[in-house]
Amino acid sequence: MLGVGISADAYPTYPNLRPTERISARGYALSMRTQLFIDGKWIDGNATMPVYDPSDGSIIAEVATAGEDECEAALAAATAAAEDWAKTAPRVRGEILRKAFELMIAESDVLATLISRENGKVFSDAKGEVAYAAEFFRWFAEEAVRVPGDFRHSPSGDKRILVTHQPIGVSLLITPWNFPAGMATRKIGPALAAGCTVILKPAGETPLTALAIVDILHRAGVPKGVVNVILPNPVGPLISKILHDPRVRNLSFTGSTEVGRVLLREASDRVIRCSMELGGNAPFVVLDDADVQAAVQGLMIAKMRNGGAACTAANRIYVQRPIADQFITEFTQAMAALVVGPGLVEGVNLGASVSLKERNKIADLVDTAVSEGGKITTGGTTPDGPGAFYPATVLTVERSNSILSHEVFGPVAPIVIFDTDEEAVALANDTDFGLISYIYSGDLSRGIRMAEAIESGMVAINRGVISDPAAPFGGVKQSGLGREGGFDGIHEFLETKFIGVTI
Numbered sequence: 001m002l003g004v005g006i007s008a009d010a011y012p013t014y015p016n017l018r019p020t021e022r023i024s025a026r027g028y029a030l031s032m033r034t035q036l037f038i039d040g041k042w043i044d045g046n047a048t049m050p051v052y053d054p055s056d057g058s059i060i061a062e063v064a065t066a067g068e069d070e071c072e073a074a075l076a077a078a079t080a081a082a083e084d085w086a087k088t089a090p091r092v093r094g095e096i097l098r099k100a101f102e103l104m105i106a107e108s109d110v111l112a113t114l115i116s117r118e119n120g121k122v123f124s125d126a127k128g129e130v131a132y133a134a135e136f137f138r139w140f141a142e143e144a145v146r147v148p149g150d151f152r153h154s155p156s157g158d159k160r161i162l163v164t165h166q167p168i169g170v171s172l173l174i175t176p177w178n179f180p181a182g183m184a185t186r187k188i189g190p191a192l193a194a195g196c197t198v199i200l201k202p203a204g205e206t207p208l209t210a211l212a213i214v215d216i217l218h219r220a221g222v223p224k225g226v227v228n229v230i231l232p233n234p235v236g237p238l239i240s241k242i243l244h245d246p247r248v249r250n251l252s253f254t255g256s257t258e259v260g261r262v263l264l265r266e267a268s269d270r271v272i273r274c275s276m277e278l279g280g281n282a283p284f285v286v287l288d289d290a291d292v293q294a295a296v297q298g299l300m301i302a303k304m305r306n307g308g309a310a311c312t313a314a315n316r317i318y319v320q321r322p323i324a325d326q327f328i329t330e331f332t333q334a335m336a337a338l339v340v341g342p343g344l345v346e347g348v349n350l351g352a353s354v355s356l357k358e359r360n361k362i363a364d365l366v367d368t369a370v371s372e373g374g375k376i377t378t379g380g381t382t383p384d385g386p387g388a389f390y391p392a393t394v395l396t397v398e399r400s401n402s403i404l405s406h407e408v409f410g411p412v413a414p415i416v417i418f419d420t421d422e423e424a425v426a427l428a429n430d431t432d433f434g435l436i437s438y439i440y441s442g443d444l445s446r447g448i449r450m451a452e453a454i455e456s457g458m459v460a461i462n463r464g465v466i467s468d469p470a471a472p473f474g475g476v477k478q479s480g481l482g483r484e485g486g487f488d489g490i491h492e493f494l495e496t497k498f499i500g501v502t503i
Helices: 068-087 090-106 108-119 125-142 183-195 205-218 237-243 255-270 291-308 321-336 356-371 421-429 444-453 486-491
Strands: 022-025 029-031 037-038 040-043 046-054 059-065 150-153 161-167 171-174 198-201 227-229 249-252 273-277 284-285 314-320 373-376 393-396 412-418 434-438 458-461 494-501
Touching: 029 284, 037 205, 046 273, 059 205, 068 198, 068 227, 068 237, 090 108, 090 125, 090 205, 108 125, 108 205, 108 284, 108 356, 125 183, 125 291, 125 486, 171 183, 171 237, 183 198, 183 205, 183 486, 205 227, 237 255, 249 255, 255 273, 255 412, 284 412, 291 314, 291 321, 291 412, 291 434, 314 321, 314 421, 321 373, 321 393, 321 412, 356 373, 356 393, 356 412, 412 421, 421 444, 434 444, 444 458
Parallel strands: 171 198, 171 249, 198 227, 249 273, 284 314, 284 434, 314 412, 393 412, 434 458
Antiparallel strands: 022 029, 037 040, 037 227, 046 059, 150 161, 161 494, 373 393
C-alpha cells in the first residue's frame, strides 16, 4: 500500500509548476498540473474550476477552463502539427509512446495517488488502473510500426490493387471520470501511433490525472501541437462548435449512451467519423454446474472493481436455482466484509463515489428497488458523515424490478434466480445494451454455447475481468460503435485508401 517504505524523495519533481499547486497525501507532497496544455505550452484559461476530493468534499485544486479563444488555439495547434506528425516515421512515434509507458510505470505511485484523491477509488484500484493505462502506450508503441497494407493482382487481371492506410486527422477525444488514466491512454495511444493529432477533453470531475499524463507525454518527446488538453466552459456549446469545425475529422468518446446520442447527432452534420464506447448493463450468469467459490470471487471482481463504477461492471446477477441459496449467502458475506472509507487509508477496500450526486443516484436506485419488493441481504443504507460513500449492497429482486434496467455505477448487486439456460439467455438479452457479459459454468461447451447466444461485444467465461490492451474492447446495440484496443484500436484513427495501378 502507498506510503510503506517510500519517501517523498522517491517521487519525481515537475519543473515550472506554480508553487501552490501541490497536494499532500500520506506525509508527502504531490505536484500537479492545473493549466491547459495547448501547442506544447501550459497556459491559463478563461477561468478556473474546483476539483474536489469526494471522500471529504475538500477542494484539491483549481484547474483552468477553456473559452472560445483557448478552444480555437487548440484546434489551430492540432491542425498545424497534423501534417508533420502524420509524416513522422512510425518508429519515431512508437519510441515516444514507449518512453511515455516507461515514465508512467516509474511514476505509478504518484499517478495512483492523484487518481484516488480526485476520483475516490481505493489506492489498489488506482494502482491497477495506472498499470492498465500505461500498457496502452506500450501496445500502441508496437502497433505503430505494424499497420498492414495490401498489394495484389485484381481478379480481372487489369490492375494491381494497392490498399494503404493514412491518419484520419485531427481527433477530438472525450473521456469520463471513472477511469481518468485508462480512458485517456486508450484513445491517445492509438491516435498518436496512427499519426493523428488530438484534442483531449477530460471529465471535469477528474482532470488532474489527464493533465499529469499529458505532462508525461510532453516529457517523453511529443512535439508541440500533437496533444492538446482543454476543459471547455460552457461544455456543450463549445464541444458543438469544435465538432462543426471542418478541421476536425474524428471523434472518440467514452461515456453514457445519453450523451453519446447527442454527440452523434452533432457529428452527423459534418459526417465526422465516430467511435463510441457507451453504457453497459452487464449480466453475470452463474449456471448450476459452476464452482460457487470461484463464481463469488469472479463476481467480486466483475462487480466491485473500481467500486462498481465501470461500464463493464456486472449489474444484473442471474443465478440458477439449485445453487442460488449457497451463492447468495457466500457473496453476501464477501460484500459485507468490505471496509468503506477514504481511498488512501490503509485497510480500506471500497472508496467514495466520485461525487455526492453520483452517490445519491445509487442510493435512490436501491431505495426504489426495495419499494418494488427487493430484499437487502447486506448494505443498502447511506452512511452518516461527510464523503460520497455508499456501502457494498446485495439485494434479491424479481426480474421485473426496475433496478435491472439501470446501469448502477456503484457497489450494488441485484440478484435474480432463474431455472433454465434458455431463460438465462433471454434475461441477459433483455436490455438495449450489449457491452460485456459474464458466464460461470463447469462445462466449457455449455458456457461457449451461452456466450454465442448472448448479445454483447465481449463475453468473459469463468473470469471476472477480461479487459486487455491487446484485445478489442467494445459493444453492440446501444453500447457503442467501433472498438478500442487490440489490432482494431489503431484503425479507428486511420482511413483506408485504395489505389488501382496499371502495370
